[in-house]
Amino acid sequence: MNHNIRYLSDLHLEFIESNKIEQFIMKIPSGIDEICILAGDIGNPYQLNYNIFMEFISKNFKKTFVITGNHEYYNETKTIEETNDFLKEYFNKFNNISFLNNSYELFDGYCFIGTTLWSKITNPEYKINDVYKIPHFDYIEYNRLNMLSVDFLEDALQNNNNCVVITHHVPSDSLTDVKYKHEMLLPYNQWFCCDMDELIETKKDKIKCWIYGHTHTPSNVTIYGIPFLCNPIGYPYENVNLNFQSNIKIGI
Structure with missing residues (x-):
């Protein structure tokens, strides 16, 4: 059976004016026979x-599969756990x-x-908005969540086949866009990429495709x-990617 999967990330609906949301949505092609994957930072x-x-x-x-990015947790009062509970009930x-x-x-x-x-933070002196915008959040909690994510992913790939992997953070250093490799930006890449190359190479026969977000840089790269695949929309002022046609066909 062949599936057509449409994948999107980083819509950042929180920055869309409420009277323009319908206009924004109309730009997204529908696919009643398609699977949709939303790889975080939706709003x-x-x-x-x-x-x-x-x-x-x-x-x-x-059918649609949704994960969270980091921005879903930007909130003055709600913790990550509270937002996860809310989303579980909502969906x-x-x-x-x-x-x-x-x-x-x-x-x-x-x-x-x-x-x-979540990525692993080794130089906590270099901070991004996550530690200020997410309640009760610091690099220690970030690293705890990283361990949970990595352990889960290892177990899931070990026990399953024909896997479509969906992550928000970038899963390989090789996918980091060259514009982020400037010397001044390098220390901050730890917040955006969780390098999983060893696991990817080991489990490559189990993975059909890997869809991710966070970077706001569109990508379609083959590794192992x-x-x-990354198809972000980005912030309204970025105008990163107005082409919502990206999809991938997976045959079984």
């Missing part, structure tokens, strides 16, 4: 924009959208594996024979 799950978008996705795609109202949070789901012969894949 603020507590805002109306998020709900309007998910209602559209549910009505216009056969229960949809019969065709699955929220994957260090979890996987078997669907039509494939194993869809989802994790934010595996397509690594």
Whole structure:
């Protein structure tokens, strides 16, 4: 059976004006027979924009898999755990959208594996907004979540085949865009990439494709024979990627 998967990330709906959300959504092609993958930083799950978008996705795609990025957790009061609980309950109202949070789901012969894949912070003196925008969050908690993500991913790949892996953070240093390799930016790349090359090479026969986000740089690169795909929209002022047509066909 062939599947057409449409993948998106980094929509950042929290920055779209509420009176323009419908116009924004209309730019996204629907695919009633397609699978949709949303690889994080979709928007603020507590805002109306998020709900309007998910209602559209549910009505216009056969099946959707959603993970969180880091921005879903930007909140003045809600902890990561509270937001995860909220999202788990929220997505229960949809019969065709699955929220994957260090979890996987078997669907039509494939194993869809989802994790934010928090990275490992080795130089905490170089900070990004995560430590200021997420309540009770620091590099120690970041590294704890990294261990949970990596352990989960290793187990999921060990125990399954025909895997479609979905992460928010970039899974290989080789996927870091050259524009981020400037000397001044290098110390901050630790917050964006969780290098999984060793695991990828070891489990390459189990992975059909890997979809990720976070970087705001569109990509379609093959590593170890595996397509690594990123189709971000980015912040409104970036105008990074207005082509929402990207998809990948997977045959079984």
